[in-house]
Amino acid sequence: MAFVPAPNYQCAYNPPIPYTTLIAGGLRPGMAVCIQAILPSKCNRFAINFATGEDESSDIALHMNARYDGRDRVVFNTRQGDVWGEEEMKKEMPFKSGKPFVAMFEVTPNNYLVSASGERFYEFGHRIPLCQVQWLQVTGDITVQALSIMGSGPAVKGNLVMSAAQAPLPPMLGPPFINPAVPFHASIRGGMFPKRTVVVKGMVKSNAKSFGINLKAGFSNDIIFHLNPRLNKSTVIRNHCINGVWGEEEKDLAKNPFKQGEYFDVSVRSGVNNFKVFINGSHSFNYASRMANMQQVDTVEVEGDVKLLFVLI
Template sequence: MAFVPAPGYQAAFNPPIPFTTIIAGGLRVGMAVYVQATLPKNYNRFAINLAAGQEDSADIALHVNARYDGRDRCVFNSRQGDVWGDEEMKREMPFKSGKVFAIMIEVTRNNFQIFANGAPFFEFAHRMPLDRVNWLQVKGDITVQELSIIGNGPGVKGNLVLSESQSKLVPMMGPPSINPPVPFSTNIRGGMIPKRTVVVKGMVKSSAKSFCINLKVGFNNDVAFHLNPRLNKKKVVRNSYINGSWGEEETQLEKNPFKEGEFFDISIRSGEKQFKVFVNGFHCFDYAHRLWNLQQVDKLEVEGDVNLIYVFI
């Protein structure tokens, strides 16, 4: 069963490179772009472009260019009318061979804030209007595991083009929470009604024992869905806490997708009878509802041995 992103969230897993995709509704303040990748066996340079078109000649608002030539560095630039602007450079290379790395670009009012592996890395001031930027390009020597465009939901200019499956889903409103501290807690406006999705992106700590994600009833702390990967016991526990007591644990799973020191992407979608849980783009398991007033399930919590990259509702 393939994961269908809800409106406001574009996600691609293992896309071919070069990869070009439209940014549905265009780029705006509050959005973010996430790229999780490795370097192939032979590599020299790769680029991530936020552009005004899909053509190679299109104007580029942000050009992130990692260069490996003995003077490893990251170059940042823009291009308008076939003319490149002044290069800005960071003589540091956090994107290493043999390791999975993460690049996050957050769009602010004044600049693009670029994060490398969860840490602030560079700021690039806007040189062209954001409303011209509606394409994402990834090129060069890079193997992408996951690519996400976060926050292009209701409120964008123009109409979003949705597939038939997407049109039946509740839009993700945002804005995303970027690199939030753990423990983390946030409200779910309107509750976990059917067709609503929450996305939790993070990395399991290298010495992790366990972490948990809870979907709760805010006013009485009942837990409609408790997702608890226990790394030290090699199992993924699912349960509910209702009227002061825990229910029966569910642990059956074909394959445990959570490993110490590795990234994960969890999408939890509420249905009429169950929560459907996708991990890293694949359907992992279903969890039948034990608490049926889903509108009251209006709080998300994340705790334990995990670093969060973003949370999006």
């Protein structure tokens, strides 16, 4: 069972390159785009474009072009009416050949804030109005493992382009928490009513022993769902803790998808009386809820040996 993203959230896993996708509702301040990728050992160049159209001749509001030619650099530019603007260049190269990385683009009213694997890298001012930016393009010598487009909130729901599978799902409320510190704690507005989704994306530290993702009932501080990958034991524990008493651990899982030094994303979707858990885009398991009223599950926590890239609620 593949993960179906909720409105205000778009994601793709291992898409073919070149890859072009519509940005549902268009680009707006408060949105963010996260691209997890790896480069071949011999890389010439790759590009990520925020464009006004889907074809190659469309205007490009942000062109990020990493070039590997002995003078490794990252070039930023725009193109309007087939004419390129003035290049802005960053001579540091955070995207290494043969290495996985994450590029994050945060959209503000004034610019694009670009991060590389959690570190701020560049700011590129808007030259083309955001309201004209409708498409995202990825081209060149790059393998995209996961791509996420995060919206800014329910106010834009009427403009979203939704698939039939997305239509019954409540929208992600956003805005996303970008590169938040660990331990992480946030409220889930309205609670985990049926079909509500929480997405956590991060990287397991290279020396990690374990980390945890908890969904809690804030009024009692009970842990209704505890996801605990234990890297030193190669197990993924699922449990709950009610009135200070832990339940019986669930361990059965065909394959541990969490590896030291690797990226992951976990999507937890509430059912009527359970949680459906998707890891890296694939359904991994369900966990029965010990709480009759799922809306009382209103808090998410992340702790342990992990670096967070984003949390979307």
